[in-house]
Amino acid sequence: MKILVAVKRVIDYNVKVRVKGDNTGVELANVKMSMNPFDEIAIEEAVRLLEAGTASEVIAISLGEAKCTETIRTALAMGADRGIHVKTDEELQPLAVAKLMKAVCEKENPDMVIVGKQAIDDDCSQTGQMLAALMGWAQGTFASKVEVADGKAQVTREVDGGLETVSLSMPIVVTTDLRLNEPRYASLPNIMKAKKKQIDEYSPEDLGVDAAPRLKTLRVDAPPPRQGGGKVADVAELVDKLKNEAGVI
Amino acid sequence: MTVLVVAEHDNQEIKGATLNTVTAAIALGAGDVEILVAGENCQTAADGAAAISGVSKIRMVDNALYANALAEPFAALVVSLAGDYSHIVLSHTTHGKNVAPRVAALLDIVQVSDIMEVKSPDTFVRPIYAGNAMATVQASDEKLVITVRGTAFDKAELSGSAPIEATNASDDPGLSSFVGQELTRSERPELTSARIVVSGGRGMQSGDNFHLVEAVADRIGAGVGASRAAVDAGYVPNDYQVGQTGKIVAPELYMAIGISGAIQHLAGMKDSKVIVAINKDEEAPIFSVADYGLVGDLFEEMPALAAELDKQGIKPR
Numbered sequence: 005m006k007i008l009v010a011v012k013r014v015i016d017y018n019v020k021v022r023v024k025g026d027n028t029g030v031e032l033a034n035v036k037m038s039m040n041p042f043d044e045i046a047i048e049e050a051v052r053l054l055e056a057g058t059a060s061e062v063i064a065i066s067l068g069e070a071k072c073t074e075t076i077r078t079a080l081a082m083g084a085d086r087g088i089h090v091k092t093d094e095e096l097q098p099l100a101v102a103k104l105m106k107a108v109c110e111k112e113n114p115d116m117v118i119v120g121k122q123a124i125d126d127d128c129s130q131t132g133q134m135l136a137a138l139m140g141w142a143q144g145t146f147a148s149k150v151e152v153a154d155g156k157a158q159v160t161r162e163v164d165g166g167l168e169t170v171s172l173s174m175p176i177v178v179t180t181d182l183r184l185n186e187p188r189y190a191s192l193p194n195i196m197k198a199k200k201k202q203i204d205e206y207s208p209e210d211l212g213v214d215a216a217p218r219l220k221t222l223r224v225d226a227p228p229p230r231q232g233g234g235k236v237a238d239v240a241e242l243v244d245k246l247k248n249e250a251g252v253i
Numbered sequence: 254m255t256v257l258v259v260a261e262h263d264n265q266e267i268k269g270a271t272l273n274t275v276t277a278a279i280a281l282g283a284g285d286v287e288i289l290v291a292g293e294n295c296q297t298a299a300d301g302a303a304a305i306s307g308v309s310k311i312r313m314v315d316n317a318l319y320a321n322a323l324a325e326p327f328a329a330l331v332v333s334l335a336g337d338y339s340h341i342v343l344s345h346t347t348h349g350k351n352v353a354p355r356v357a358a359l360l361d362i363v364q365v366s367d368i369m370e371v372k373s374p375d376t377f378v379r380p381i382y383a384g385n386a387m388a389t390v391q392a393s394d395e396k397l398v399i400t401v402r403g404t405a406f407d408k409a410e411l412s413g414s415a416p417i418e419a420t421n422a423s424d425d426p427g428l429s430s431f432v433g434q435e436l437t438r439s440e441r442p443e444l445t446s447a448r449i450v451v452s453g454g455r456g457m458q459s460g461d462n463f464h465l466v467e468a469v470a471d472r473i474g475a476g477v478g479a480s481r482a483a484v485d486a487g488y489v490p491n492d493y494q495v496g497q498t499g500k501i502v503a504p505e506l507y508m509a510i511g512i513s514g515a516i517q518h519l520a521g522m523k524d525s526k527v528i529v530a531i532n533k534d535e536e537a538p539i540f541s542v543a544d545y546g547l548v549g550d551l552f553e554e555m556p557a558l559a560a561e562l563d564k565q566g567i568k569p570r
């Protein structure tokens with residue numbers, strides 16, 4: 005079984021983002037970038053399937069600017085076999101990412117694609133489902149457990165009311181939720197080995213995909229600030245304030 | 254132009270989030286609003302939808318194929334109906350997030366996720382970076398798929414009486430089947446629609462200690478939530494998680510107990526009207542968003558709070 009895993013380069017989850025003074029976006033200069041945390045979970049899942057002998061090859065793909073190769077190297081250091089970089093400096097929106105990944109799927113014929121359930125920058129939660137639709141495949145979204153047997157995958161999904169299990173015909177797209185696994189840290193020898201692994205590069209033109217954005221960002225604003233910092237001395241004052249000042253109980 | 258709202262329901266009752274989504278659909282100002290109720294033996298749910306104010310028609314699809322709202326057949330159904338509509342609107346819940354992108358991709362149109370404000374039929378405000386920035390975005394496509402953040406819109410009233418039109422099922426893509434579910438049963442209000450939410454974090458130390466949270470919650474009629482750390486540690490089920498990657502809540506009162514206030518947690522609750530924090534660390538970031546912060550040990554403060562609520566005669570509303 006061949007697995008393709010998407011790894012997106014995003015602002016590190018510990019960074020407190022700031023809106024730019026001219027309201028065109030958020031400050032990205034000199035900000036720490038990392039692999040989207042859900043994509044670390046995606047790579048981990050694929051590598052575990054590889055180690056278990058269920059998968060035969062794991063390919064990490066990232067789409068975007070030149071520096072995405074760093075994110076691909078991280079995935080290779082975690083255990084992916086090779087990388088694919090779809091290189092563009094243009095803004096990529098989920099539908100375009102899905103179309104580009106479809107073109108790659110048609111070249112590589114994976115049995116499973118694993119992506120994050122959402123990227124923590126744009127929080128769209130669209131890409132995996134869109135790819136599944138374009139391929140005409142089933143989707144196992146927000147997965148907390150994936151088991152493969154006899155051409156089917158049984159996926160346990162985190163849904164609003166609890167957990168749901170579905171049986172899906174392969175090939176499939178899986179989107180990872182937080183509790184699927186705990187990603188490993190790459191060891192130094194594996195980081196060194198990763199430098200020698202192959203990364204193929206394509207442009208959107210090579211793949212014959214029109215990746216132009218169809219959603220225009222008109223402006224970006226900081227959210228209204230919240231006035232916090234109030235303190236109470238004890239539970240009696242707390243209950244009194246909630247009842248008589250805020251009127252919420 | 255007509256707008257289609259995809260209702261979420263359990264074949265009996267329409268979920269609260271759909272009421273907020275209808276308000277957003279009406280705010281589009283694009284034209285009539287119709288509701289799709291697809292399920293198995295879903296007449297009662299369709300009747301419920303027909304009572305929502307401001308809706309012109311209910312399209313009911315009653316077929317075993319939609320019993321569990323699997324994304325593959327459900328999206329195929331929505332696509333088969335899409336020709337009649339300018340906007341297809343879903344709630345930004347796990348159901349909406351599962352189905353909407355599939356519909357958008359099959360129609361080759363953009364999806365605008367998690368909108369918090371409608372500026373015009375093609376322009377919306379949506380949060381990015383865990384709500385630390387608000388993007389105003391404009392779509393160029395003729396037809397749009399939208400998911401709606403429920404807490405940003407009021408619930409629609411229930412004084413309508415729209416006609417119900419039976420509608421045909423579409424083909425089964427035959428890709429998926431339902432195996433089972435493990436739903437969390439709770440007598441308490443559902444998190445995203447509760448008027449009050451009390452959440453516990455890693456500071457609770459164990460699942461057993463959550464009875465301290467529940468004791469306070471039950472005295473004020475609150476839903477119970479948790480931080481990711483508490484869910485990961487197995488204190489409570491996954492569907493309790495509040496935050497960027499869990500549930501977004503904006504109740505009248507949110508109480509954070511033994512929660513530090515990480516960006517990802519704040520993203521899920523900072524639009525609450527009143528925020529209370531109980532934490533033993535006075536430097537905890539949660540205090541910077543709290544209206545009423547109480548520095549103290551939760552194992553003393555929570556039982557004392559329950560007793561104080563009794564003493565001051567507070568009852569659930």
Ligand SMILES: Cc1cc2nc3c(=O)[nH]c(=O)nc-3n(C[C@H](O)[C@H](O)[C@H](O)COP(=O)(O)OP(=O)(O)OC[C@H]3O[C@@H](n4cnc5c(N)ncnc54)[C@H](O)[C@@H]3O)c2cc1C
Binds near residue numbers: 065
């Ligand atoms: C130079 C540049 C500037 C941009 N500027 C903006 C901006 O100002 N405002 C704005 O809203 N958007 C901007 N974008 C687009 C944005 O970064 C996202 O790529 C796009 O909106 C996808 O949304 P998402 O990541 O939230 O998708 P989701 O659907 O939430 O992503 C889910 C999963 O899909 C996969 N995935 C998604 N994208 C990629 C990718 N590129 N490579 C690998 N895997 C991927 C990952 O596995 C991810 O976990 C910019 C992109 C680029 C390249």
Ligand SMILES: Cc1cc2nc3c(=O)[nH]c(=O)nc-3n(C[C@H](O)[C@H](O)[C@H](O)COP(=O)(O)OP(=O)(O)OC[C@H]3O[C@@H](n4cnc5c(N)ncnc54)[C@H](O)[C@@H]3O)c2cc1C
Binds near residue numbers: 453497516537
């Ligand atoms: C991709 C990603 C997504 C995430 N999504 C979410 C999300 O959706 N929701 C979420 O919540 N988190 C999320 N997180 C995790 C987040 O970063 C924090 O790790 C998490 O919120 C911490 O939970 P906590 O506040 O309960 O634990 P901690 O940060 O460990 O805080 C525990 C607090 O309890 C206090 N405490 C301890 N004992 C007591 C006592 N006896 N009395 C009073 N106070 C006490 C401590 O002072 C401390 O402030 C995400 C992280 C990542 C990387």
